[in-house]
Amino acid sequence: MSDCGCDAVTDCLKPLEEALTLLLSHAKAVGETETVSLAEANGRVLAESVVSQINMPPWDNSAMDGYAVNTADVPAVGTKLVVSQRIPAGAAPIPLAAGTAARIFTGAPVPPNANAVVIQEVCEQAGESVIISEVVAPGANIRLAGEDTQIGQEVLQTGTRLGAQHIGLAASVGVGELKVYRRLKVALFSSGDELINPGQPLGPGQIYNSNEYTMQALLQALGCELVSLGIVEDTFDATCAALTSAAAQADLVMTSGGVSVGEEDHLKPAVEKLGSLDMWKIAIRPGKPLAFGHIQGTPFIGTPGNPVSLFVTFLLFARPFILKSQGVNEAMVVPTPLLAKADFDWPKAEKRREFARAQLNLDDQGQAQISLFSSRSSGVLNSLTWANGLAILPEQQTLARGEMVQFLPFSELLK
Ligand SMILES: Nc1nc2c(c(=O)[nH]1)N[C@H]1C(S)=C(S)[C@@H](COP(=O)(O)OP(=O)(O)OC[C@H]3O[C@@H](n4cnc5c(N)ncnc54)[C@H](O)[C@@H]3O)O[C@H]1N2
Ligand code: MOO
Ligand SMILES: [Mg+2]
Numbered sequence: 001m002s003d004c005g006c007d008a009v010t011d012c013l014k015p016l017e018e019a020l021t022l023l024l025s026h027a028k029a030v031g032e033t034e035t036v037s038l039a040e041a042n043g044r045v046l047a048e049s050v051v052s053q054i055n056m057p058p059w060d061n062s063a064m065d066g067y068a069v070n071t072a073d074v075p076a077v078g079t080k081l082v083v084s085q086r087i088p089a090g091a092a093p094i095p096l097a098a099g100t101a102a103r104i105f106t107g108a109p110v111p112p113n114a115n116a117v118v119i120q121e122v123c124e125q126a127g128e129s130v131i132i133s134e135v136v137a138p139g140a141n142i143r144l145a146g147e148d149t150q151i152g153q154e155v156l157q158t159g160t161r162l163g164a165q166h167i168g169l170a171a172s173v174g175v176g177e178l179k180v181y182r183r184l185k186v187a188l189f190s191s192g193d194e195l196i197n198p199g200q201p202l203g204p205g206q207i208y209n210s211n212e213y214t215m216q217a218l219l220q221a222l223g224c225e226l227v228s229l230g231i232v233e234d235t236f237d238a239t240c241a242a243l244t245s246a247a248a249q250a251d252l253v254m255t256s257g258g259v260s261v262g263e264e265d266h267l268k269p270a271v272e273k274l275g276s277l278d279m280w281k282i283a284i285r286p287g288k289p290l291a292f293g294h295i296q297g298t299p300f301i302g303t304p305g306n307p308v309s310l311f312v313t314f315l316l317f318a319r320p321f322i323l324k325s326q327g328v329n330e331a332m333v334v335p336t337p338l339l340a341k342a343d344f345d346w347p348k349a350e351k352r353r354e355f356a357r358a359q360l361n362l363d364d365q366g367q368a369q370i371s372l373f374s375s376r377s378s379g380v381l382n383s384l385t386w387a388n389g390l391a392i393l394p395e396q397q398t399l400a401r402g403e404m405v406q407f408l409p410f411s412e413l414l415k
Pocket of ligand 2: 284285286287288289304306308309378
């Protein structure tokens with residue numbers, strides 16, 4: 001029996017949705033902003049929307065290499081027109097003289113009085129003239145001024161996490177600097193007497209501290225600033241000291257290991273002593289003992305020590321929490337799974353929702369299917385380099401091969 005009198009193994013576990021709602025309700029956006037150049041903006045979160053001060057394109061321009069004409073001057077196939085000017089990209093053309101054509105190139109301004117561009121493949125240059133063997137409609141091959149974006153249009157919204165496409169769009173409307181939220185400062189440590197950092201020989205009973213490096217890379221991908229406190233020994237006092245120090249110098253404290261129930265697991269009692277433990281144990285596998293709380297007002301996320309549990313709980317909980325704290329719109333912090341058919345049977349209805357290491361691949365007919373890794377053990381780190389995502393296997397349900405399964409691709413979760 002557990003503290004509350006229910007079945008300790010399953011009944012005290014919080015359903016995932018409830019846990020995520022609670023966690024996100026505590027994610028407060030860092031208020032401070034800074035202005036960065038476009039070269040520094042990748043992965044940052046926009047703190048002020050971008051409104052275009054120009055039309056895009058700024059002027060009508062040619063979509064093709066060819067000849068600019070007025071369609072009234074090309075009534076029939078085989079019309080011959082004098083070429084009265086040459087307009088490369090970057091030129092400022094004069095109005096098109098009546099009854100003539102202008103040589104024009106992709107991206108060049110369409111001259112006043114021209115209303116179409118005929119592609120060069122259907123034209124034949126004949127001395128100073130061109131013979132046009134296709135009749136085109138007004139507007140053909142012209143990209144109109146303001147067709148993509150108009151003056152005053154909001155092109156990027158506050159709360160957008162900036163990627164190449166957003167940065168490119170800002171540049172295209174002439175904006176060279178962006179106001180973004182400051183980076184979230186995260187203090188992290190790994191708890192465990194068995195841990196030793198890579199690069200040194202293993203002693204008896206030791207394993208390499210992989211979690212710290214996994215966590216660092218996950219946090220770096222989210223644009224966080226890191227304060228690493230290294231490895232902390234498995235004692236209550238050392239855990240309290242590390243948590244206090246971490247909380248004093250960061251916006252978020254993250255740990256690995258020591259969140260389960262053994263007497264060598266000190267995170268839960270330490271957080272309870274120093275602050276509040278707001279959530280512990282979720283109905284998911286792997287990652288059940290995930291802990292969330294506050295230490296002197298600083299949020300704390302304690303991920304389980306098993307390397308796969310750390311990875312999965314980071315992606316499911318810490319990532320949305322961090323994104324929201326960095327100012328990302330809440331609607332954008334939890335990824336939408338895709339659906340594909342199961343290439344496996346799942347015969348036993350489990351009590352915890354399983355986030356199984358899985359591969360989305362193609363069957364013989366080229367249809368998307370999901371295959372599971374051979375082991376469910378949360379210690380097998382190479383399963384994560386085999387997998388390209390997580391299959392979501394609902395609690396209390398069985399599945400038969402061919403049924404549709406939800407899948408979260410790593411390509412979505414790790415960006
Ligand atoms: N009696 C019970 N035992 C356990 C339960 C339970 O409900 N009752 N839950 C199990 C589950 S589920 C998980 S997950 C783990 C979580 O354990 P902790 O968070 O307490 O982590 P540790 O005990 O410290 O370590 C677990 C495992 O992971 C290895 N580890 C730890 N840190 C690292 C690191 N930085 N790099 C690489 N590997 C690490 C550690 O050596 C252990 O093998 O608890 C179960 N137990
Ligand atoms: O939750 Mo643990 O992560 O099942 O191994
Ligand atoms: Mg433990």
